[in-house]
Amino acid sequence: MNCEAAYELMMKCIDNEIDCDEKWLLEKHLDSCPDCSLEFKSLRETVKLLDEVEMEEAPEGIEKKVISRIMQEDEMKAQNKERIMKVAACFALILGWFEIAYAFMYASVLNLAAGYFRVFIHSTDRFENILMEIWYAAISLSAKLISLGRIAELVINDFTNMYGTVIFAGALLVFAGLYMLNSVRKMVRR
Amino acid sequence: MTDEALVIKRAQEGDLKAFEELVVKYKKLVYNMCFRMLKDRYDAEDGTQEAFIKIYRGLRAYNGRSKFSTWALKITSNMCIDLIRKRKIQTVPIEDYNIKDDSSPEKHFIDSETKKDINKAVNELPEKYRTVIIYYHFMNLSYAEISDILGEPMSIVKNRIYRARLMLKNKFSERKGGYYELRGSV
């Protein structure tokens, strides 16, 4: 074995990765080569010195500092998020209101059109009266459906992730539903 | 699932108590890496906190494929490199660089003077050799772990450590007749 190969084995020996055969080879070389023998001795001493250097202890209580910094950061993030949510909810509320007003504007135009048919209800022809009543019901009902549709669209498309608007639009939805039920009931009673 | 895997899982779900356990377990390694890389105690303490916050924020990305310590040290090492680049942390003159002498009596194998000399010699090595010697001999990381942290093949890491040892050996033996004659067999 040459000195180069011996050097490889020396390092392996220092790292405790050497097997029996290799160890035997190394010993044989060291016995016959004073240079390598000296080299190995001082290498071992060097590594021994290195391994005696201890790690330092981490500063006292550093884990508490880390945790409190994380908590601080989280709190700040939550505050920022809340602030953004408030602004967004405000914006959504205003926008939502315009959207709904717009939706009801359509409804009132249709209601007006529906009312047109009711003018003729007091005609002498009974059959014609019923026909007009049906027209009126159909058109005013679609007016209300369109309003509901607009609101639903609002809720689903625009502001699904903003709970403020969802609640607002939800409440309006319920309100509109009740309003419709009421008018249907009135119509049936008549 | 091992105990540690369970703790990690809880920490991943945002349990700060569990994360604190991890900090306690690995603070020594992370702190020593910061200390060796940033070469200043205050920077190291700051860096350690910063590193653990980074580790916490990135915790979901840890998939258990490598040891947690390796993964955490990789983050720490990258953070230190960034810090050095950004803040241009000045390299403290090696003469001023003193190592705290922890005076637990049973650990007094080598006197603080020798300790200082060893640290000085290691610090005088070129950066890439210094790093591997610190990781392997001071922090007791394995070749595989070092190769993982540095992103270099294991053969390169090994060769670098071998060469660094030779450099140190030569340094020691040229100094006032070397430690070996002075101290006999350590």
Ligand SMILES: [Zn+2]
């Ligand atoms: Zn030889």
